[in-house]
Amino acid sequence: MDIRSYLTFNGNCREAMSFYQQCLGGELYFQTVGDSPFAEKLPPRMKDCIMHSTLTKDSVVLMASDMVGEHALIRGNSVSMMLSCNSEDEIRACYEKLSKGGKQTHVLEYTFWGALFGDLRDKYGNQWLLHYQVSK
Structure with missing residues (x-):
């Protein structure tokens, strides 16, 4: 079992997910309404x-x-x-990229539980918690 985040946008999903791909890397997949079985049931503007x-x-x-x-x-x-x-370099790079145009609500800092931790709100209003466990 696992849990995954599912975000909802109001017309700017493609822009936001492309931004997240630039920040985090990875493979990105899109299915538009027009390419779905629901295309005929929804307004053409969608x-x-x-x-x-x-x-x-x-x-x-x-x-x-x-x-x-x-x-x-x-x-x-x-x-x-x-x-x-997975590394200090990775957390610092992701934090910098994700916070562009948003707000750094808790800058990265070393914590009492042996981690490098910070949080932010990105330019789309989504909250991110970033964690790198330094000591194990």
Whole structure:
């Protein structure tokens, strides 16, 4: 069993997921509404919206869509994405890239539990927790 993050956007899923790919690397897949079995059931203006997207790099899987429910998109702080990095160089590079245009809410620092840790809100309003366990 595992858990994966699934993000919802309001028309800018392709832009956001491409940004995350630039920051994290990996393989990126998109399926638009127009290329789906639902194309004829949805308004023509939605044909370029992303029905489903997946960014995969090693064990990291981030999924997203432009498919907003009837109550519209409401951003909150109850969900964060936890990115466990494999090296200090990796965590520093990811932190710098993901925070561009966003807000560094907790700069990277060494913690009492032996990790390098920080958090941020990216330019799309999503919360990220970055962690690298220095001592084991």
